[in-house]
Amino acid sequence: MASSASLNISSMLLFSLFVSSIMAASAGSFYQDFDLTWGDHRAKILDGGKLLTLSLDKASGSGFQSKKEYLFGRIDMQLKLVSGNSAGTVTAYYLSSQGPTHDEIDFEFLGNLSGDPYILHTNVFTQGKGNREQQFYLWFDPTENFHTYSIIWNPQNIIFLADNIPIREFKNQESIGVPFPKSQPMRIYSSLWNADDWATRGGLVKIDWSKAPFTAFYRNFNAAACMWFHGSSSCASKFTSPVSNIAWQNQGLDAKSRRKLQWVQKNYMIYNYCSDMKRFPEGLPPECRH
């Protein structure tokens, strides 16, 4: 008895040491985890690495990318989007591999006139092919405070979350011939750019440059993931994100999370490629037919 109790205590100690070392490694600074890739001074790391800002003016937008590549995991970032009249601006936040047959998991935030709702546009590319858009309104104002946007990605499932509420699920349906992202490591990318040729009401509303520069804010990046870096891999496989009890390795959503997903899809989804019969006169894509 005594020996098994002490064994339990020491393994718990070991486990919490393990968890805290992963948390230390993953809750790093923007200096450590990201490179500012374009837009010169328009992309900035501030507050000793705790805050990152992107801005857009008439001459250019800006962007950053992760130093590391990831293959499966849970990736969280808090964003506060361009406030006021942001019509025509797009803040893209996504995971992507490279090359003509790349995979990609996209969040894009389409700005709007003051007081009008942002659209959260999502897409999944597999083997270079996308056309899987779902769009949502949000149940909060994404410009007033920081909110957490997450991607859970494992061999069975991709789940998009906003403030820990699942908004979209893309299941592995290789069994019916739909490719699934599972072998190409991806980087995290974000950019703020001018998309006023399509973003707001199909390009009808143009950017009001008198309001420039437009700025988006990032903080609290957290990756519980498998990483590829300088040719070697390491996985934080035991890690459960501190903001969630959804472990990223889980095959699917539990009943409670599934009810939340249904709530979002029923009340906030404004476009779903899987119900766009006009767009696919030859029949909906196979993953829509299950």
Ligand SMILES: *[C@@H]1O[C@H](CO)[C@@H](O)[C@H](O)[C@H]1NC(C)=O
């Ligand atoms: C902007 O607001 C209009 C009016 O409420 C709405 O129809 C549209 O979906 C909103 N979002 C974008 C990106 O256009």
